[in-house]
Amino acid sequence: MNLPVVDFSAFNLNEKDVMDDQLHVLSKKLKTAFTEIGFVYLKNTGITQEEVDHVMTMSKNFFLQPEELKQPFSRKSYAVNVNHGWVSSETERLNPRRPGDLKEAFNITSLRTDIKWPSSGAATGFKETHISFFQHCKELCLRVLRVMAHSLDLDPEVFLSTHRLIGSEENDTTLRSLYYPPVNREKVKEGQLRCGEHSDYGSITLLFQSHEGGLQVLSRSGEYVSAPSIPGTVLVNIADLMQRWTSDLFVSSVHRVLLPPAGDCSTRQSLAFFVHPDTDVLITCIDGSNKYPPVKSGDYLIERFNDSYGRE
Numbered sequence: 001m002n003l004p005v006v007d008f009s010a011f012n013l014n015e016k017d018v019m020d021d022q023l024h025v026l027s028k029k030l031k032t033a034f035t036e037i038g039f040v041y042l043k044n045t046g047i048t049q050e051e052v053d054h055v056m057t058m059s060k061n062f063f064l065q066p067e068e069l070k071q072p073f074s075r076k077s078y079a080v081n082v083n084h085g086w087v088s089s090e091t092e093r094l095n096p097r098r099p100g101d102l103k104e105a106f107n108i109t110s111l112r113t114d115i116k117w118p119s120s121g122a123a124t125g126f127k128e129t130h131i132s133f134f135q136h137c138k139e140l141c142l143r144v145l146r147v148m149a150h151s152l153d154l155d156p157e158v159f160l161s162t163h164r165l166i167g168s169e170e171n172d173t174t175l176r177s178l179y180y181p182p183v184n185r186e187k188v189k190e191g192q193l194r195c196g197e198h199s200d201y202g203s204i205t206l207l208f209q210s211h212e213g214g215l216q217v218l219s220r221s222g223e224y225v226s227a228p229s230i231p232g233t234v235l236v237n238i239a240d241l242m243q244r245w246t247s248d249l250f251v252s253s254v255h256r257v258l259l260p261p262a263g264d265c266s267t268r269q270s271l272a273f274f275v276h277p278d279t280d281v282l283i284t285c286i287d288g289s290n291k292y293p294p295v296k297s298g299d300y301l302i303e304r305f306n307d308s309y310g311r312e
């Protein structure tokens with residue numbers, strides 16, 4: 001089984017708007033992908049491979065610095081947002097039954113210019129590059145959300161009016177740059193992965209990967225399907241709040257990142273844009289059912305972080 005690839009040219013970021021008939025075609029394709037597997041590659045979105053490569057280079061320059069230069073930017077050291085900042089390797093367990101994930105991350109949740117950013121030496125340009133990429137991802141996710149509302153015959157504003165505050169303190173949407181260092185097999189703990197089995201927490205995720213591979217998605221029939229990087233595309237997936245919102249019509253599939261084969265010392269990178277509804281939005285099942293109790297977007301996320309980082 002291969003994950004579907006859909007051409008998004010009709011609603012590319014360079015297009016002002018999308019024509020009705022094209023919107024219709026796109027909606028049908030996204031609906032099929034999101035109800036069957038929850039993952040779809042979009043090509044011709046307007047976010048170029050050159051831009052993705054550049055963001056990854058700037059990120060890698062930061063990650064390759066000695067620990068003491070990264071420490072001052074640690075997650076939890078920012079008063080504006082608990083999730084913003086650098087996460088060291090083995091700190092997070094996306095599958096709490098496995099040892100810590102073999103990855104480092106930098107979460108960008110606040111776009112406030114007055115907070116501390118990596119800025120000197122190897123990190124020159126880090127802030128500007130990542131803020132600009134955040135804005136492009138924001139524009140693209142709003143377009144995808146509009147197509148999704150159309151695909152469900154809902155008010156076109158239903159997801160847009162609940163994602164108005166992306167990039168502000170009242171929304172937890174995060175651009176997360178991930179760096180998977182070379183794996184030393186002798187030091188790997190039993191069951192340890194680059195990224196344990198999990199589903200994402202928010203509404204949707206946009207994912208850009210470097211070429212090394214390792215990402216797998218669990219299909220409905222219970223098999224893992226590989227989700228390689230396809231240059232020039234973005235992989236979009238449904239996350240848990242969207243599955244609740246749509247009463248399980250759209251599926252939030254479990255996925256993971258495996259270790260490279262023994263003897264392969266390559267690194268890996270990815271850029272994940274985790275889209276969340278505004279913190280105060282109450283998520284209730286869109287079909288009017290009570291399959292899931294209403295939950296506030298911000299409260300739901302705090303619960304999920306407690307699971308993946310451990311309760312303090």
Ligand SMILES: O=C(O)CCC(=O)C(=O)O
Binds near residue numbers: 178195207257269270
């Ligand atoms: O690095 C990847 O390709 C996927 C990472 C991921 O699934 C996540 O951080 O939620």
Ligand SMILES: [Fe+2]
Binds near residue numbers: 198200255
């Ligand atoms: Fe994920």
